[in-house]
Amino acid sequence: MPVPKIVVLGAGLGGTIAAYELRAKLRDRAEIELVGNSEDYWFVPSNPWVAVGWREPEAIRVHLPPVMKRHGIAFTAAGATRVVPGENRLELGDGSTIDYDYLVIATGPDLAFDEIPGFGPQGNTLSICQTQHAAETHRRFEELCANPRPIVVGAAQGASCYGPAYEFAMILDTELKRRGVRDRVPMTFVTPEPYIGHLGLDGVGDTKGLLESEMRDRHIKWITNAKVIGVDAEVMHVEEVDEDGKTKRAHDIPFGFAMLLPAFRGVEAVRGIEGLSNPRGFILIDKHQRNPAFPNIFALGVCIAIPPVGPTPLPVGVPKTGFMIESMVTATVENLGEIIDGKEPTHEASWNAICLADFGDGGVAFIAKPQIPPRNTNWAAEGKWVHLAKVGFEKYFLRKIRRGESEPFYEKLALHVLGVKKLRFD
Structure with a gap:
C-alpha cells in the first residue's frame, strides 16, 4: 500500500x-519532499551583522541538498509558481508539477x-531581509563610512517585523563609533508603530x-506613526499621522x-x-494550523494570517518570531501524524515570543507568553x-540545521535565558 506524500x-x-x-516523526510512513526556491538555507537573524561586515554570507549558509538526501527527504529548488489546491498539486518554476x-x-x-x-x-533604499540584500547593504555601508552622510533606518507602514530594524540602527551606531565617524552621521528612525518599542505586540515588558x-543615549532621532509616501534618490518623504490617521506633519528627510x-x-x-488565502495573500488556518477550505493543507510561519x-x-x-514558528511546526507535524x-x-501551537535584539555592544531581550496580550510572562531586559x-x-542553530537535527531550538533558548534570569516559563 503506497504511503502518503507530504510536500513542504x-x-x-x-x-x-x-x-x-x-x-x-513519521519515518517510513510518509514520503517527504521539500520545495524551495534556492538550494541554500540562510540564517536570516544574522543579516544585520552581514550588512556591516561582521559576518560573511558564506558563514550563515547551509547547503540543503546533501543534508536532505542523508535524511531521506526529496528536495527541489525549482520553487512554486502556483498552488492548485483543487487538484492537490504544485506548479513549479521549471514547468514541472508535484502531486x-x-x-x-x-x-x-x-x-x-x-x-x-x-x-x-530596486529603488533608493537598502534591505536586510535577505542575505544577498544584506551583502549589497554592506557594500553601500563601506561607501558611507568613506563619505559620511545622514542615515534613515526603520520600517514602512504595514510591516510586521520590527526587531531587526531596531537591531540594525543600534549596530550601525556601534560600528560607526568604532570607525570614528559616528559624529558625522545623523540618524533618524522611522516607524509606523504608535510608539517606540511597540514591536507589533503592544510592547513587551x-x-x-x-x-x-x-x-536617546545613541543620539538617534525618531518619528513614530510615520507613513512613507515615496523615496527619491537622497530624500525620503514621510507623513506623520495623528491618532485618527490624519496627516499632522510632513517630513522630507535627506539621507x-x-x-x-x-x-x-x-x-x-x-x-x-x-478559501486558501486572505486579500493580502496570507494563508487562512484554524487552531490546528489547517486550512478550513482545504483540510489537507497546513500552513505555518510568516505566511499565515x-x-x-x-x-x-x-x-x-x-x-x-522563531519561537512561535517552531511551535507551529511541532503542532503541524503532530497533527499530520494523527491524521495519518x-x-x-x-x-495547537503555543504562540509565545522570544527575541534577542543584538546592538553589537549590548542588546535587549524579551519574552512574551503568549505573544498576544494579556500575558502570563511579560518580560524584557x-x-x-x-x-x-x-x-x-x-552557532548552535546552524550546527543543528547542518546536521538535519530536529529539536526545539527556540524553546531551549527561552528556558536558558529564563533560567539565567531566574524567571518561570511553565
Missing part, C-alpha cells in the same frame, strides 16, 4: 525544520517593496522605555544611506486563491549578555 513548500526556517520533524496528499505551506513572505514609489533594493533610552523593512504579503503562488493586536493609526502587523493514523488533529547569547545561539 518553502525551505526557510519553518519549512526546513518541518521537513526534519516530519521525517523524524501531494498533504501540503505544508511555509513560504515566508513576499516583500512588498513595490507598494511605495522608489522603495527597496518595558520595551518602550528600554528602546527609547537606547535611542545618504537608508534601510527600511517593507510590508509583507503572501507569495504570488498562493495569492488570490479563494494573524490579526493585529489592536487598532493603530497606521497598519502595524504582528511578528511571527486515522485520528482527528488535537495539537538589557545588557551585554544579549549580544553573547545571540552569537552562541547562531
Whole structure:
C-alpha cells in the first residue's frame, strides 16, 4: 500500500525544520519532499551583522541538498509558481508539477517593496531581509563610512517585523563609533508603530522605555506613526499621522544611506486563491494550523494570517518570531501524524515570543507568553549578555540545521535565558 506524500513548500526556517520533524516523526510512513526556491538555507537573524561586515554570507549558509538526501527527504529548488489546491498539486518554476496528499505551506513572505514609489533594493533604499540584500547593504555601508552622510533606518507602514530594524540602527551606531565617524552621521528612525518599542505586540515588558533610552543615549532621532509616501534618490518623504490617521506633519528627510523593512504579503503562488488565502495573500488556518477550505493543507510561519493586536493609526502587523514558528511546526507535524493514523488533529501551537535584539555592544531581550496580550510572562531586559547569547545561539542553530537535527531550538533558548534570569516559563 503506497504511503502518503507530504510536500513542504518553502525551505526557510519553518519549512526546513518541518521537513526534519516530519521525517523524524513519521519515518517510513510518509514520503517527504521539500520545495524551495534556492538550494541554500540562510540564517536570516544574522543579516544585520552581514550588512556591516561582521559576518560573511558564506558563514550563515547551509547547503540543503546533501543534508536532505542523508535524511531521506526529496528536495527541489525549482520553487512554486502556483498552488492548485483543487487538484492537490504544485506548479513549479521549471514547468514541472508535484502531486501531494498533504501540503505544508511555509513560504515566508513576499516583500512588498513595490507598494511605495522608489522603495527597496530596486529603488533608493537598502534591505536586510535577505542575505544577498544584506551583502549589497554592506557594500553601500563601506561607501558611507568613506563619505559620511545622514542615515534613515526603520520600517514602512504595514510591516510586521520590527526587531531587526531596531537591531540594525543600534549596530550601525556601534560600528560607526568604532570607525570614528559616528559624529558625522545623523540618524533618524522611522516607524509606523504608535510608539517606540511597540514591536507589533503592544510592547513587551518595558520595551518602550528600554528602546527609547537606547535611542536617546545613541543620539538617534525618531518619528513614530510615520507613513512613507515615496523615496527619491537622497530624500525620503514621510507623513506623520495623528491618532485618527490624519496627516499632522510632513517630513522630507535627506539621507545618504537608508534601510527600511517593507510590508509583507503572501507569495504570488498562493495569492488570490479563494478559501486558501486572505486579500493580502496570507494563508487562512484554524487552531490546528489547517486550512478550513482545504483540510489537507497546513500552513505555518510568516505566511499565515494573524490579526493585529489592536487598532493603530497606521497598519502595524504582528511578528511571527522563531519561537512561535517552531511551535507551529511541532503542532503541524503532530497533527499530520494523527491524521495519518486515522485520528482527528488535537495539537495547537503555543504562540509565545522570544527575541534577542543584538546592538553589537549590548542588546535587549524579551519574552512574551503568549505573544498576544494579556500575558502570563511579560518580560524584557538589557545588557551585554544579549549580544553573547545571540552569537552562541547562531552557532548552535546552524550546527543543528547542518546536521538535519530536529529539536526545539527556540524553546531551549527561552528556558536558558529564563533560567539565567531566574524567571518561570511553565
